[in-house]
Amino acid sequence: MASLTGGLSCHPLHRSFSGSMIAVATDSRLAEIAAKVDAEERLTFEDGLYLDEQADLLTLGRLANQVRQRKNGRYAFYNTNIHLNPTNVCVYRCTFCAFRSDLKAEKGYVFSDDMIRERVLEAKEQGATEIHVVGGLHHLKNFDWYINVIRVIHETWPEIHIKAWTGVEIQWFGHLTKKPYDWVLQQMMDVGLGSMPGGGAEIFDEEVRSQICEHKADSQRWLDIHRAAHDLGLRTNATMLYGHVEEARHRVDHLCRLRELQDDTNGFQTFIPLAFHPENTGLSHLPKPSGQMDLRMIALSRLMLDNFDHIKAYWIMLGEKTAQVALGFGADDLDGTVVHELIYHDAGAKTPEGLTVPQLHRLIQEAGCEPIERDTLYRRVIRDGAKWTIGEPVC
Ligand code: SF4
Numbered sequence: 001m002a003s004l005t006g007g008l009s010c011h012p013l014h015r016s017f018s019g020s021m022i023a024v025a026t027d028s029r030l031a032e033i034a035a036k037v038d039a040e041e042r043l044t045f046e047d048g049l050y051l052d053e054q055a056d057l058l059t060l061g062r063l064a065n066q067v068r069q070r071k072n073g074r075y076a077f078y079n080t081n082i083h084l085n086p087t088n089v090c091v092y093r094c095t096f097c098a099f100r101s102d103l104k105a106e107k108g109y110v111f112s113d114d115m116i117r118e119r120v121l122e123a124k125e126q127g128a129t130e131i132h133v134v135g136g137l138h139h140l141k142n143f144d145w146y147i148n149v150i151r152v153i154h155e156t157w158p159e160i161h162i163k164a165w166t167g168v169e170i171q172w173f174g175h176l177t178k179k180p181y182d183w184v185l186q187q188m189m190d191v192g193l194g195s196m197p198g199g200g201a202e203i204f205d206e207e208v209r210s211q212i213c214e215h216k217a218d219s220q221r222w223l224d225i226h227r228a229a230h231d232l233g234l235r236t237n238a239t240m241l242y243g244h245v246e247e248a249r250h251r252v253d254h255l256c257r258l259r260e261l262q263d264d265t266n267g268f269q270t271f272i273p274l275a276f277h278p279e280n281t282g283l284s285h286l287p288k289p290s291g292q293m294d295l296r297m298i299a300l301s302r303l304m305l306d307n308f309d310h311i312k313a314y315w316i317m318l319g320e321k322t323a324q325v326a327l328g329f330g331a332d333d334l335d336g337t338v339v340h341e342l343i344y345h346d347a348g349a350k351t352p353e354g355l356t357v358p359q360l361h362r363l364i365q366e367a368g369c370e371p372i373e374r375d376t377l378y379r380r381v382i383r384d385g386a387k388w389t390i391g392e393p394v395c
Pocket of ligand 1: 090091
């Protein structure tokens with residue numbers, strides 16, 4: 001195993017960061033924050049706000065890369081996964097969502113058991129270690145239908161890790177069954193659920209939430225559900241949807257609330273900043289976040305979330321080029337081969353639906369990093385032809 005602390009200047013971009021030292025030398029507030037990063041001290045809400053609003057991109061990137069190198073060295077992770085969105089019919093109407101369909105709209109679909117099995121067998125054929133399952137909250141489907149989705153996947157191929165249902169979906173299942181979240185989660189675990197993705201967090205600030213997703217699980221419920229999952233031993237991810245109507249203070253507040261829960265449970269694995277895609281949404285008048293903002297959010301997250309092991313540059317949303325550069329701005333994970341992604345492609349993402357393993361390796365190696373295939377729980381995947389086994393946790 002390569003040294004985690006070695007190669008502090010592995011990334012070619014790191015060399016160009018030397019110019020950002022000038023910014024630190026001439027800005028005493030930035031110098032104070034840089035000193036805290038050097039000393040591995042926690043940054044405050046005010047530090048985060050200053051970084052978001054005032055710091056130049058290269059300084060932000062250099063500081064974030066320093067933390068990323070400390071935590072993950074030269075490693076850059078990816079996984080081999082496949083997506084399943086079992087229905088796009090949804091009772092809610094989040095203004096940023098291009099994926100949802102009305103109950104009777106032509107666009108609406110629902111997967112049958114056979115379609116689910118077919119997707120799982122495709123995953124097996126492709127050597128995927130994970131299936132990522134999220135979808136809409138269908139007006140007419142009861143809790144047993146959602147349980148059945150997980151059961152069919154697990155029975156078709158028990159080896160695949162099932163990462164399924166956002167906090168918003170778990171809250172909906174609680175609403176359907178009138179049972180507590182830990183009961184809902186336990187039912188899902190009993191039929192094969194292995195972990196939870198981080199979607200549905202959007203922006204925690206209540207005022208922003210009321211503008212973009214007023215009806216769905218509020219921020220406290222989202223956090224309570226992840227706490228309940230962690231208490232049951234499920235690892236989960238966390239996200240933040242940025243670049244729409246929110247401001248810097250909302251983003252920093254979001255990161256601080258996640259950090260607080262992680263202090264209590266240590267159950268989050270990865271944080272994924274998600275760039276808003278306006279096409280086909282109720283917010284289509286807004287511009288897409290710029291490349292500058294994408295990199296700033298990766299770097300800010302790495303600096304504020306000192307208790308998260310991983311920051312993911314989700315290439316489907318960022319595009320391969322920005323995701324590659326993000327590996328030098330605090331990110332250590334590119335997500336995966338991602339076959340059958342619908343949610344961001346419906347919102348106008350122009351990225352391919354999937355990348356091959358050689359393509360991911362090239363992106364990572366060109367960024368000066370070492371590609372590591374991981375499973376969902378960040379254990380090394382060891383391949384021998386078409387077979388794979390799971391090794392030790394990498395870091
Ligand atoms: S984001 Fe999720 S909950 Fe909101 S409308 Fe889209 S599918 Fe429904």
